[in-house]
Amino acid sequence: MSEVVLDQIRKVYAGNVEAVRGVDIHVPDGAFCVLVGPSGCGKSTLLRMIAGLETITSGECRIGSRRVNELEPAERDIAMVFQNYALYPHMSVYDNMAYGLRNRGTAKDEIDARVKEAARILEITPFLDRKPRQLSGGQRQRVAMGRAIVRKPQVFLFDEPLSNLDAKLRIQMRVEIKKLQRALGVTSVYVTHDQLEAMTLADVLVVMNKGEVEQVGAPLDLYEKPASTFVASFIGAPPMNLIPVAGGPGGIATDGLTGGAGLPVPAAGAILGIRPEHLHLATGPLPDGGVGITFPVSAVEAVGSETFVYGPIGGTGQDMIARLPGKALLDAGTAMSVFALRENLHLFDKDTGKRIG
Amino acid sequence: MEKRVVFDGKILPYALLMPQLLITIIFFYWPAAQAVWQSFLIQDAFGLSTEFVWLENYAVLFANPDYYRSMLTTLVFSTLVTVFSLSLSLLLAVQADKQIKGASGYKTFLMWPYAVAPAIAGVLWLFMFQPSLGLVAQAIRALGFDWNPQLNANHAMALVVMAATWKQISYNFLFFLAGLQSIPKSVIEAAAIDGARPVRRFWTVIFPLLSPTTFFLLVVNIVYVFFDTFGIIDSVTGGGPAQGTTTLVYKVFSDGRLGGDLGGSAAQSVVLMVLVIGLTAIQFRYIERKVQY
Amino acid sequence: MVERQSFFSFLPHLILALGILVVAFPVYVAFVASTWDPATISNGTMPLRPGPYFLENYRQTLFEGTARSSRSPVGLMMLNSLVMALTIAIGKIAISIISAFAIVYFRFPFRMTAFWVIFVTLMLPVEVRIYPTYKIVADLGLLDSYMGLTVPLIASATATLLFRQFFMTVPDELVEASKIDGAGPMQFFRDTLLPLSITTVAALFVIQFIYGWNQYLWPLLITTREGMQTIVIGIKKMIVTQDALTEWQIAMATAVLAMLPPVLVVIIMQRLFVKGLVETEK
Numbered sequence: 001m002s003e004v005v006l007d008q009i010r011k012v013y014a015g016n017v018e019a020v021r022g023v024d025i026h027v028p029d030g031a032f033c034v035l036v037g038p039s040g041c042g043k044s045t046l047l048r049m050i051a052g053l054e055t056i057t058s059g060e061c062r063i064g065s066r067r068v069n070e071l072e073p074a075e076r077d078i079a080m081v082f083q084n085y086a087l088y089p090h091m092s093v094y095d096n097m098a099y100g101l102r103n104r105g106t107a108k109d110e111i112d113a114r115v116k117e118a119a120r121i122l123e124i125t126p127f128l129d130r131k132p133r134q135l136s137g138g139q140r141q142r143v144a145m146g147r148a149i150v151r152k153p154q155v156f157l158f159d160e161p162l163s164n165l166d167a168k169l170r171i172q173m174r175v176e177i178k179k180l181q182r183a184l185g186v187t188s189v190y191v192t193h194d195q196l197e198a199m200t201l202a203d204v205l206v207v208m209n210k211g212e213v214e215q216v217g218a219p220l221d222l223y224e225k226p227a228s229t230f231v232a233s234f235i236g237a238p239p240m241n242l243i244p245v246a247g248g249p250g251g252i253a254t255d256g257l258t259g260g261a262g263l264p265v266p267a268a269g270a271i272l273g274i275r276p277e278h279l280h281l282a283t284g285p286l287p288d289g290g291v292g293i294t295f296p297v298s299a300v301e302a303v304g305s306e307t308f309v310y311g312p313i314g315g316t317g318q319d320m321i322a323r324l325p326g327k328a329l330l331d332a333g334t335a336m337s338v339f340a341l342r343e344n345l346h347l348f349d350k351d352t353g354k355r356i357g
Numbered sequence: 358m359e360k361r362v363v364f365d366g367k368i369l370p371y372a373l374l375m376p377q378l379l380i381t382i383i384f385f386y387w388p389a390a391q392a393v394w395q396s397f398l399i400q401d402a403f404g405l406s407t408e409f410v411w412l413e414n415y416a417v418l419f420a421n422p423d424y425y426r427s428m429l430t431t432l433v434f435s436t437l438v439t440v441f442s443l444s445l446s447l448l449l450a451v452q453a454d455k456q457i458k459g460a461s462g463y464k465t466f467l468m469w470p471y472a473v474a475p476a477i478a479g480v481l482w483l484f485m486f487q488p489s490l491g492l493v494a495q496a497i498r499a500l501g502f503d504w505n506p507q508l509n510a511n512h513a514m515a516l517v518v519m520a521a522t523w524k525q526i527s528y529n530f531l532f533f534l535a536g537l538q539s540i541p542k543s544v545i546e547a548a549a550i551d552g553a554r555p556v557r558r559f560w561t562v563i564f565p566l567l568s569p570t571t572f573f574l575l576v577v578n579i580v581y582v583f584f585d586t587f588g589i590i591d592s593v594t595g596g597g598p599a600q601g602t603t604t605l606v607y608k609v610f611s612d613g614r615l616g617g618d619l620g621g622s623a624a625q626s627v628v629l630m631v632l633v634i635g636l637t638a639i640q641f642r643y644i645e646r647k648v649q650y
Numbered sequence: 651m652v653e654r655q656s657f658f659s660f661l662p663h664l665i666l667a668l669g670i671l672v673v674a675f676p677v678y679v680a681f682v683a684s685t686w687d688p689a690t691i692s693n694g695t696m697p698l699r700p701g702p703y704f705l706e707n708y709r710q711t712l713f714e715g716t717a718r719s720s721r722s723p724v725g726l727m728m729l730n731s732l733v734m735a736l737t738i739a740i741g742k743i744a745i746s747i748i749s750a751f752a753i754v755y756f757r758f759p760f761r762m763t764a765f766w767v768i769f770v771t772l773m774l775p776v777e778v779r780i781y782p783t784y785k786i787v788a789d790l791g792l793l794d795s796y797m798g799l800t801v802p803l804i805a806s807a808t809a810t811l812l813f814r815q816f817f818m819t820v821p822d823e824l825v826e827a828s829k830i831d832g833a834g835p836m837q838f839f840r841d842t843l844l845p846l847s848i849t850t851v852a853a854l855f856v857i858q859f860i861y862g863w864n865q866y867l868w869p870l871l872i873t874t875r876e877g878m879q880t881i882v883i884g885i886k887k888m889i890v891t892q893d894a895l896t897e898w899q900i901a902m903a904t905a906v907l908a909m910l911p912p913v914l915v916v917i918i919m920q921r922l923f924v925k926g927l928v929e930t931e932k
Contacts, residue, residue: 053362053826074832086823090845099841100831147827362822364835366756373752374764376745377805384802385771388782395782449669452662465920466670471927472912473677474864474882477905480889481676484683484902490694492679526673528927535928584777588866592886606777610867613781622781629778637773 002064002154002187003029004050009059011045011211019045021211022059027189027204032181034190036198036234037208043191044159046208050189051157052076063154074103079148080157084164085140087132087147093119094128097147111150118146121180138169145180156181158190162197174200195235199223207231225346229353232273232346241279241320243313244350245272251291256314258292259339263347264357271353273346276308276323282337289342295320297336302327309336389630395623414624423600424608424625430514431604435582437518442525443574449526450533451559464534471527475520476588482520483593506594510601513594517602520593521586528581529574536570537563576640583632605629677909684708684903691898703899711903716888724904727881731863732911734799734880738862739855741804747847750813751839755825772807776868784871794875803868808930809854815929816850817843853926856919860912881908 004027011020020042027033035043048054050061052073061068068076079100087096094115101111119125122142132140141161148156161177162170178201181188192198198205199219207214207222207230215227219235226232226240233239245254247265252258252272260272274291286292295311298319307328312319322338330336347357396414398407418424453463470478485493488505497504506512540563548562564571587606590596596603596611603611609629613622679698683691686701712725753765776783783802792798820843828838869880879887885908888901916923 048826051826051830053829073826073829078830080826080830082823082827084821084823086821086827088824088827088842090842099833103832103837147831360754360818360822360825362825363757364755364825364838366835367758369835370752370756370758370761373748377749377768377810378764380745380801380805381767381771383786384783385774385779385805386767388779388786389774391782391785392779445669449666452665452669455662456666463666463670465917467666467673468920468923469913469916470673472860472864472916473909474866474912476864476866476882476886477908478676480885480901480905481680483889484898485676485679490692490696490898492696492698495694523673523676526669531924531927535924584775587777588864588882591866591870592889609777610780619781626778626780626782630774633775633778634773 003027003031003062004033004155004187004189005060005062006046006050007060007062009046009049009061010057011042011049011054012057019211020049023208023211023213025204025206025213025216027187030185030187031203032178032188032190032201033204033206034192034198034202035206035208036192036195037214038234039193041208042211043193043208047157047159047189047191050076050155051078051080074100077154078157079151079153079155080159081144081148081161083160085132085144085161087140087143089132092129092131093124093135093143093146096132096143097150100147100151114150114152115146118149121149122146137165138173141165141173145177149180149184154187156186156188158188160192161190162192163194170197177201195237199235207234209234225355226273227355229271229273229348232348236275238276238308238321238323240273240275240346241318242348243272243274243318243320245270254313256294258294259286259289260291260345262289262342263291263345265347266350266356269350270356271348271350273348274340274344276321278340278344279322279324279338280340281324281328282339286339287341289345290339291345292337292339293320294335294337297330297332297334299332300328300330311336392623392626392630395619396627397620398623399620410620414620415628418621418624418628426600427603427605427608430600430602431583434514434518434521434586434602434604435579437514438521438525438582438586439575439578441518441522442529442578443571445522446526446529447533447571450530450537451563453530453534454537460534460538464531467530468527470524471531473524474588475524475585476592478520478524479517479589479592482516482523486516486519506598508598510598513598513602517586517589517593520589521582524589525578525581529578532570532574533567536567540566573640576636580633580636580640583636605632677906680902680905683898684711684906686899688897688899707899707903708907711900711907715884716897716900722876722879722884724881724884724907726877727879727884727904728907728911730878731880731882731908733796734865734869735859735862735911737796737800738803738865739858741800742806742809742858743851743854745804746806746809747813747844747851748839749810750817751843753810754814754817755835755838768805768807768810770807771805776803780867780871787872792872794873794878798872799869799878799880800862803862803865806858809858812850812854812930813847816847820846849922849925850929852919853922853929855926856915856923857926857930859915863912 006023006025009020009023010018012018023046025033035046037043045054049056052068052071056069063076063078088099091099097115097118098111101114116125119128122145124139124142124146127135127139132143135143144161162173165173174197190201202219204216205219205222206216209230215222215231222231222235226235229242233242243257245252245257245265246269247253247267251260251263252265272291282292293313295313297309297311299310301308306326307324309322309324309328309330310319346355348354349356397409397411399410399413400407449467453460456463485491486504486506488494488498488507494504504512506516544562544566545558548558553561583604584606587610590602590604590607594602596607605625606629609622609625612618612625682698682700683696684707685704686696687703690696690701713723715723749768753761787793787798787802824842825838828842833841864882865880866882869883873879873883881904885901885904888897888904890896
């Protein structure tokens with residue numbers, strides 16, 4: 001069993017800067033956990049605490065069933081892939097992969113076997129004698145992965161490993177990392193700021209903000225039931241429309257919006273969330289419990305497979321986006337009516353941003 | 358600027374620093390402190406008793422016309438060497454910078470005197486200008502000029518200035534060339550389009566852009582003339598004739614060698630220390646400015 | 651090229667050629683003098699071309715030295731200079747690189763104090779503390795020894811600063827990767843930092859070798875025995891105040907031999923030399 005358990009982990013830097021404020025995460029054995037959030041949210045600090053590169057101010061970190069707070073990085077049985085790969089520039093690809101094993105006193109034959117096996121899996125066998133500077137970005141990335149694999153660690157840690165690659169290579173490597181992790185079955189913790197990467201890779205997705213966990217869960221659960229406006233706007237692209245609304249006797253009492261009967265909008269108002277892809281062109285009467293929106297179109301972006309429509313909502317001054325399938329024949333300046341079904345409506349507290357319905 | 362990632366270690370860092378710190382304390386700080394301390398003492402002729410006399414040694418030093426003469430000598434010497442070596446090397450560097458192909462070849466031929474010891478440089482020039490058999494000296498004397506650096510202090514000064522300049526040109530040349538090559542070609546081309554003719558372009562565009570390098574070299578050259586030319590003076594003139602080439606540093610050396618006045622010699626050392634600290638401070642203000650630039 | 655090709659385009663070449671000529675002339679004269687006999691030199695009739703005494707003069711210089719003033723062979727002096735230059739260069743690099751390593755890669759009480767203690771030595775050149783330093787070396791019984799000749803010159807603020815500056819550019823992730831790979835501080839130093847510093851080390855070596863070889867004031871004070879003399883000091887002792895006694899052909903051969911090693915180092919390792927020179931002054 002090599003689960004990773006974080007129990008009330010806190011990190012306070014000198015000068016009382018609290019970077020991580022009491023985080024609880026449980027990554028089951030063999031699972032792929034992704035930490036996602038904007039820069040400065042504490043995700044990298046958290047990863048580095050698991051690695052042992054930062055001390056843990058308070059709380060407990062367990063790998064397997066072992067408390068690792070006081071262990072050196074090398075004693076934690078982890079491997080890490082860095083954003084800039086951190087390959088040793090003066091060592092060959094082979095030596096880069098073998099170095100950690102040599103430091104552990106692994107037998108020579110064993111090292112050789114493991115390095116060649118990893119090279120075969122990653123298809124870098126032809127480059128074993130080269131120096132890192134003679135490799136392309138994608139090849140360096142593979143070497144960095146290889147260095148992690150040969151160690152056969154209990155946990156893989158990834159610190160934004162794809163952010164130095166171009167868009168095309170990034171997608172390709174993303175798929176490969178996922179396949180590799182499945183095949184090896186090693187528990188992994190992966191840090192990224194890219195929500196698409198997070199959604200596609202994660203078994204367990206952790207959204208972080210300001211040093212705290214906003215929500216943990218399966219990616220689709222987070223998409224369907226975001227716990228806060230922060231998660232709602234972070235997961236999904238383009239982001240969810242968040243419209244401040246006022247409650248009224250018949251549902252919603254905000255200019256430009258109709259319907260919403262039965263929505264538990266508090267008297268003080270709330271924030272209504274609707275994903276752009278859940279808006280449909282109004283063709284008939286509003287379905288039960290649904291919300292209708294009418295707004296003047298300010299811009300139209302047609303990309304072929306779908307069309308994005310932008311426009312301000314009357315009563316709120318807020319711009320919103322609708323994502324319509326195919327080619328919608330609309331012009332800027334015309335008014336447009338769309339609606340969303342009851343099950344696709346999200347309601348958040350006006351002040352705390354927490355989900356209320 | 359600090360590293361974010363460091364190693365743990367209680368004793369190791371001290372062990373690593375130990376050799377360097379021991380040497381600096383034993384051979385730098387301790388003697389420097391001794392010099393300061395001794396500059397407040399007067400020892401009797403037999404070295405049997407010493408007396409604490411506050412600033413008397415300094416008072417004596419600054420009342421001594423020889424010391425002022427030595428200051429003047431240092432000033433003349435350093436001004437001449439600095440001006441000559443900077444202007445000659447700038448001239449050469451500008452010409453080399455114009456060469457697209459030959460620049461590195463010229464560089465090779467001009468930089469090697471840096472590697473010649475000052476004392477050896479002195480000996481080379483001494484030989485050429487040796488009044489009775491030197492090649493150049495004979496030519497000068499044939500023109501009817503009574504050249505004799507062994508008797509004439511001005512001639513001796515000219516000789517050490519030449520040797521010191523010769524030795525320093527290569528250093529200045531390398532830095533000027535690097536400075537010139539770091540000026541973006543587009544700036545020079547813009548000036549050309551603005552109609553500035555080559556000479557004007559040099560003084561209005563290139564020279565101002567080169568000023569950080571020039572200022573840096575100015576300070577380095579002054580330090581060089583003060584301290585590193587000791588070997589030249591000792592091998593060419595031995596401070597003479599009639600102390601005509603005795604610089605401040607040479608005076609500390611020659612006064613101390615004669616022995617006796619320990620306190621006076623220490624006071625001279627302290628004055629020099631203050632000078633170096635001043636020069637270093639100027640140098641670092643320059644570096645700060647460069648960082649902002 | 652902004653300049654139009656013109657009649658004056660040869661002018662820069664002319665100035666540079668003249669510059670090279672002036673720079674090279676003293677050395678050429680010295681070489682010529684080292685190939686003539688004493689009589690030709692002392693009666694002032696030496697021509698500007700090499701003479702027939704090259705082998706004889708250099709043989710005498712290397713293996714016997716001057717006949718009158720100082721009688722130790724220059725070969726021995728060169729050996730002393732070599733030992734001094736190598737010890738100073740290697741010593742400076744060795745103690746500076748570990749000091750910089752300690753200052754950059756550890757946090758400990760009095761770290762900045764240690765940094766400043768090393769830094770301030772920039773302001774205490776040997777010339778300003780000649781006699782007190784001499785006295786300490788004498789008290790330690792190190793006069794006329796290689797130890798006394800080299801150890802006091804081994805401390806180096808410039809080299810420490812240069813290594814510190816280089817270490818700051820080494821990515822932090824390499825330290826982290828090393829930690830995860832199970833390397834301790836000294837292993838990181840040996841396996842990663844040292845191999846990465848190799849160009850800096852080489853550049854510094856060139857500069858410090860020249861510095862060591864060309865030392866003058868310090869060996870002048872510390873060495874009194876003939877057998878300990880360095881070549882730069884030796885040549886000074888060959889030049890006698892009464893000119894008639896100076897054996898110029900030997901002195902000039904010595905000068906040529908004294909220039910040869912450092913000049914060769916500069917020319918052969920030109921790129922490293924320029925790098926070392928420019929970076930130590932940053």
